[in-house]
Amino acid sequence: AQKITQTQPGMFVQEKEAVTLDCTYDTSDQSYGLFWYKQPSSGEMIFLIYQGSYDEQNATEGRYSLNFQKARKSANLVISASQLGDSAMYFCAMRPLNSGNTPLVFGKGTRLSVIA
């Protein structure tokens, strides 16, 4: 079974600053994927970034990067140059990659508020 832990229920960041959202995970699978999703107040779930357990480099997508530390089982999301539109809930999720249709398991989320 997989478990995702997001210990920060809420975070504040000044506009244009960087922010790190924490995510730790627990799994017995050798091959797995880690995902971050953004949920703005409108409710939809928007895929942000993916990191595979065998990827040697940290994933980056524009202003999003994933600080992957496999030994610590952490997959923190870093948002650089925060914008007001980044204010949203952020969910970390994971699934094993060699198990067919095993679903994504989500953490409880972190609410990010960007302050002007």
Next chain:
Amino acid sequence: EPEVTQTPSHQVTQMGQEVILRCVPISNHLYFYWYRQILGQKVEFLVSFYNNEISEKSEIFDDQFSVERPDGSNFTLKIRSTKLEDSAMYFCASRVGQVPGELFFGEGSRLTVL
């Protein structure tokens, strides 16, 4: 850009009534999912569907829930006899088969049971 579409966006129903939530996944996707999110809480897995059958379901997905892919494009979630605690946002998601296999979510259907 192709997207997952869900209808209705919001449904209000009386306790005990049947509800059907509809989803049109992205056309070349092979795996389909329903998740729910009670207001302010985490996103919870309900059921996954592949090759016209359920591949996995959670303990939430009891006998009052069912899923169908009636015509090869639509993917429906039926709740037979709604309860107050079924009030939530229901998300449909789909993905292609290959790694990484990120889920693409619809905008959700908000169900309110009175």
